[in-house]
Amino acid sequence: DxxxxxxxxxxxxxxxxxVTLSCEQNLNHDAxxxxxxxxxxxxxxxxxxxxxxxxxxxxxxxxxxxxxxxxESFPLTVTSAQKNPTAFYLCASxxxxxxxxxxxxxxxxxxx
Amino acid sequence: QKEVEQDPGPLSVPEGxxxxxxxxxxxxxxxxxxxYRQYSRKGPELLMYTYSSGNKEDGRFTAQVDKSSKYISLFxxxxxxxxxxxxxxxxxxxxxxxxxxxxxxxxxx
Numbered sequence: 001d002x003x004x005x006x007x008x009x010x011x012x013x014x015x016x017x018x019v020t021l022s023c024e025q026n027l028n029h030d031a032x033x034x035x036x037x038x039x040x041x042x043x044x045x046x047x048x049x050x051x052x053x054x055x056x057x058x059x060x061x062x063x064x065x066x067x068x069x070x071x072e073s074f075p076l077t078v079t080s081a082q083k084n085p086t087a088f089y090l091c092a093s094x095x096x097x098x099x100x101x102x103x104x105x106x107x108x109x110x111x112x
Numbered sequence: 113q114k115e116v117e118q119d120p121g122p123l124s125v126p127e128g129x130x131x132x133x134x135x136x137x138x139x140x141x142x143x144x145x146x147x148y149r150q151y152s153r154k155g156p157e158l159l160m161y162t163y164s165s166g167n168k169e170d171g172r173f174t175a176q177v178d179k180s181s182k183y184i185s186l187f188x189x190x191x192x193x194x195x196x197x198x199x200x201x202x203x204x205x206x207x208x209x210x211x212x213x214x215x216x217x218x219x220x221x
Contacts, residue, residue, distance in 0.1 A: 004155075033208070040120060042200065042213035043156075050207075058208065090155050098204040100146055103155030 002027045006091050006104035012112045013078065013085060021076045021107045023091030031097050032074040036060060037088040037106075046089075049074055050097055078109060086110050115139050118201055118212030126220050131188040135201035135212045138182065142203040142210075145177050147186045150198045150214065159199075160186065191219045 004025045013019045025032065031050050035043040045058030049068040063082025068074050074093075078085045088108050092101040118135045125131055133147075144163055148156035160175040162168045162184075168175045174187040184203075188195055198214040 006155075040213060042118075043211040045208050048208060056207075092155075097207045098144060098209075100144075100158050100161045101202075101209060102158065103148075105155045106153070108153075 004091055004093055004102060004104035006089075006107050008107060009105070011107055011109045013109060014112050016080045018077055018079050019109070021078070021089055021091075021109070023074045023076065023104060024072055025074075025091075025093045025102075025104075026072060027093055027102065028071070029093035029095055029102075030071070031094045031099075031101075032068065033092040033094075033101060034058075034064070034066065034074070034076045035090045035092065037090055043090065046076065048097075113138060115205075115210050116201065116203060116212045119215055120213055122216040122218055124218045124220060125191055127191060127193060129191050129219075131191050131195070131217060131219075133186040133188075133199050133201075133215050133217070135184050136182055137184075137203055137210075139203075139205065139210075140179070140182065142205065144204040145175070145184050146202040146209070147173075147175055148200040148202060149195075150200060152197075156200055191217075193219045193221050195219050 007022045033048045034046040047066040049055035065077045091104045094101045147160040150156040165179045172189045176185040200214045201212040202209045
C-alpha cells in the first residue's frame with residue numbers, strides 16, 4: 001500500500017536535547033512538508049521541500065531543521081532552540097506544490 | 113485577520129441530519145480548495161478537491177465553492193456517527209496550503 005509513514009507515534013524530549021522525527025513516503029511524490037498542529041490553531045508549516053537536496057523554511061522554522069537526501073525521506077529535527085516543542089507533528093507529501101497533500105498519522109512530541 | 117476563517121464548533125447533530133461546514137477566505141488568488149477529515153490522534157485525510165466555482169459531489173459529500181463571495185462549504189448528507197471528526201478546509205497559496213483551524217463535528221446516534 002502506498003502511503004506516508006511517520007515514526008515514532010509518541011516521543012519524549014528532555015531539556016536541551018535534539019530529537020528527530022522520521023517521515024517516509026512511497027507515493028513517488030516530489031514535494032514533502034512538515035506541519036505543527038496545536039489545539040485550536042490548525043496546521044502551521046515548518047519546512048517544505050519540492051525536490052531532493054532542496055528545502056525552504058515555512059512560517060515557523062525557528063528551532064527546527066530538516067534534510068532531503070532521498071526522495072522518499074524528509075526527517076525533521078526539533079532542536080533545543082525550540083522552546084515550546086510540545087505539539088502534534090504531521091508530515092505530508094504531494095505530487096507537486098499546490099496539489100492535494102497526503103498526510104501521515106503524526107508524531108506527538110512531549111517534554112519530560 | 114486570518115487568511116482562512118473557520119468556525120471551530122463543536123457542531124453537534126443527530127444521526128441522519130444534513131451537516132453544513134463552511135470557510136471564508138480573504139485572498140482572491142486562491143484557486144484550489146480542499147476539505148480534509150481528521151480523526152482524533154490521526155493525520156488529516158483528503159475528502160474533496162475542487163478547482164472552480166460550483167458544486168462537486170462524492171457519495172454523501174458535496175463541496176461548494178463561491179469565489180465571488182470567497183466562501184466554501186462542505187455538505188454531508190445522512191450523517192453517521194462515524195462522521196464525527198474535525199473537518200479542515202484548505203486552499204492553495206502558490207507553494208503551500210493554507211488551512212482553516214478546523215470544525216469539530218459530533219454526530220449523535
